[in-house]
Amino acid sequence: MKQIAIGPEKKLGSAVVQGCMRIAEMSEEAVDRLIKTDLENGVTFFDHADVYTDGACESLFGKVLAKQPGLRDKITLQTKCGIxxxxxxxxxxxxxxxxxxxxxxxxxxxxxxxxxxxxxxxxxxxxxxxxxxxxxxxxxxxxxxxxxxxxxxxxxxxxxxxxxxxxxxxxxxxQLQLSIKFTGMIDAGINVNMTVDDASDRDGSILDYCRLNDITIQAWSPFQYGFFEGVFLDNPKFPELNKEIDKVAAKYGVTNNAIAVAWILRHPAEMQVILGTTNVSRIAASAKGADITLTRQEWYDIYQAAGNKLP
Incomplete structure (x- = not known):
C-alpha cells in the first residue's frame, strides 16, 4: 500500500487508516479478524478516541493486543482526547x-x-x-x-x-471531514473571488495551511455526505455521481469504495483516509484505492458529477 510521509519528520504511515469508532459491539475474535484483514491489505494505522463508546472501543482493542505479543510493534496506534x-x-x-x-x-x-x-x-x-x-x-x-x-x-x-x-x-x-460529497476545504480554493456560495471560506484555507506547514490531513467519513447524513455510494439521491464513479471503477477493475478512496488520495496534499467500516470485505476493497492514481480529468469529472461547478 502507498505510504504517506507524516509531519515534518516524514514518518511513514499507511495511506488508509482503520477507524475504530464502531468496534465496541464486536467480539474479540471479530476484532482480531479485522486487524488481520487490515494488515493483509497494508493498513497498519489504527485510529481511536477516548470517547468512542465511553472507552469500550479502546478496551476491546487492548484485549486483542494483549493476547498477541508482537502485534503492537506492527501497527501505528493513535487516539484522541479533549471531549x-x-x-x-x-x-x-x-x-x-x-x-x-x-x-x-x-x-x-x-x-x-x-x-x-x-x-x-x-x-x-x-x-x-x-x-x-x-x-x-x-x-x-x-x-x-x-x-x-x-x-x-x-x-x-x-x-x-x-x-x-x-x-x-x-x-x-x-483530522478533517472530507469526501467527494463534502468538499468545503477544496471548493473555497477553486472559487476564489467568486460570489457563489462555494467561494465561502469557512475554515481559513485549512487545506493550503496544512500543506504549507507539513501537517498531514486525515480525511474522516470518506463515504458520507453532509454531517453523518448517510453514504453517497449506491445512493439513488446521487445518480450522476454514482454513474461517474462506477464508470471509473470499471476502468480500474475495482469497487466504487476504492474510487472514493482514490479520489481523496489523488490530491497532492498527501492525505490519509480513515475508514469507519468494520466489514472486512469492504475494507479489502477500499484499500485497493490507495494503489490507484486517478488522472487529473477523472478527478475533476468526479468532482463535477458530485454537483460542483468550475468557475
Whole structure:
C-alpha cells in the first residue's frame, strides 16, 4: 500500500487508516479478524478516541493486543482526547486542561494495554483552551514516553497557530471531514473571488495551511455526505455521481469504495483516509484505492458529477 510521509519528520504511515469508532459491539475474535484483514491489505494505522463508546472501543482493542505479543510493534496506534461526554453521544464540554489531558491519556493507555501511543490528537477545539496548559501536558506525556507524536482534529489555522505559541512538539496531523460529497476545504480554493456560495471560506484555507506547514490531513467519513447524513455510494439521491464513479471503477477493475478512496488520495496534499467500516470485505476493497492514481480529468469529472461547478 502507498505510504504517506507524516509531519515534518516524514514518518511513514499507511495511506488508509482503520477507524475504530464502531468496534465496541464486536467480539474479540471479530476484532482480531479485522486487524488481520487490515494488515493483509497494508493498513497498519489504527485510529481511536477516548470517547468512542465511553472507552469500550479502546478496551476491546487492548484485549486483542494483549493476547498477541508482537502485534503492537506492527501497527501505528493513535487516539484522541479533549471531549467530555454527557448522556449517550451528547458532548457535555471540551477540556484541554493539563489535568484532563493527562488523566484521559493515562486512561486510554490502560484500556489499550500499551505503554505508549504513536499519535495523540486533540479531538475538537476547546473554546477555553489555554495553550500553556496543553504545552505542559504534551511535555510531560512526551518526556514520559507515553506519546511520541501530536496533532489536532477539526481545527482551523489560527487555532493551530495559537497552540503552537506554547506547544514545543510539532503538530503533525489534522483530522478533517472530507469526501467527494463534502468538499468545503477544496471548493473555497477553486472559487476564489467568486460570489457563489462555494467561494465561502469557512475554515481559513485549512487545506493550503496544512500543506504549507507539513501537517498531514486525515480525511474522516470518506463515504458520507453532509454531517453523518448517510453514504453517497449506491445512493439513488446521487445518480450522476454514482454513474461517474462506477464508470471509473470499471476502468480500474475495482469497487466504487476504492474510487472514493482514490479520489481523496489523488490530491497532492498527501492525505490519509480513515475508514469507519468494520466489514472486512469492504475494507479489502477500499484499500485497493490507495494503489490507484486517478488522472487529473477523472478527478475533476468526479468532482463535477458530485454537483460542483468550475468557475
Amino acid at each position: 467530555v461526554r454527557g448522556n449517550g453521544d451528547h458532548n457535555k464540554a471540551f477540556d484541554f486542561s493539563k489535568e484532563h489531558l493527562l488523566e484521559t491519556v493515562n486512561d486510554s493507555l490502560r484500556r489499550l494495554q500499551t505503554d505508549h501511543v504513536d499519535y495523540l490528537l486533540l479531538h475538537r477545539p476547546d473554546a477555553l483552551v489555554e495553550p500553556e496548559e496543553v504545552a505542559a501536558a504534551f511535555d510531560q506525556l512526551y518526556t514520559e514516553g507515553k506519546v511520541l507524536h501530536f496533532g489536532v482534529s477539526n481545527q482551523n489555522p489560527y487555532q493551530i497557530e495559537l497552540l503552537k505559541k506554547s506547544v514545543r512538539q510539532p503538530l503533525e496531523i489534522n
